[in-house]
Amino acid sequence: MRDGLANGQGTTTFASGKKYVGKYRDGRWHGQGTITFANGNKYVGEFKDDKKHGQGTYTSADKEVIQKGIWKNGCLEDFCPRMRY
Numbered sequence: 001m002r003d004g005l006a007n008g009q010g011t012t013t014f015a016s017g018k019k020y021v022g023k024y025r026d027g028r029w030h031g032q033g034t035i036t037f038a039n040g041n042k043y044v045g046e047f048k049d050d051k052k053h054g055q056g057t058y059t060s061a062d063k064e065v066i067q068k069g070i071w072k073n074g075c076l077e078d079f080c081p082r083m084r085y
Helices: none
Strands: 008-013 018-025 028-036 042-048 053-058 066-073
Touching: none
Parallel strands: none
Antiparallel strands: 008 018, 018 028, 028 042, 042 053, 053 066
C-alpha cells in the first residue's frame, strides 16, 4: 500500500463472483494478472489502468480459447472500434 492505494501483488474478490489476482499500481490493475469470472471464464495477461492491455488470452470455463492476442484499452486489437477524427 502506498497512500492508501494497492501496489504490488494482490487479490480482489467481487460480490459478483469475479476475482482478480495480479499486480496493482496506484490502486489499479497494472502488469500481469488473471481475472476469473463467476461462470468460470478467465482472462490471463497484461493490464494497464484496470483494462486488458498487452498480450493476453481469454478462455472459457472448459479451457477453450475464445480470444488471444494483443489487447489495447480493454479490447482485442484487431476488433477494437477505430477512432475517427
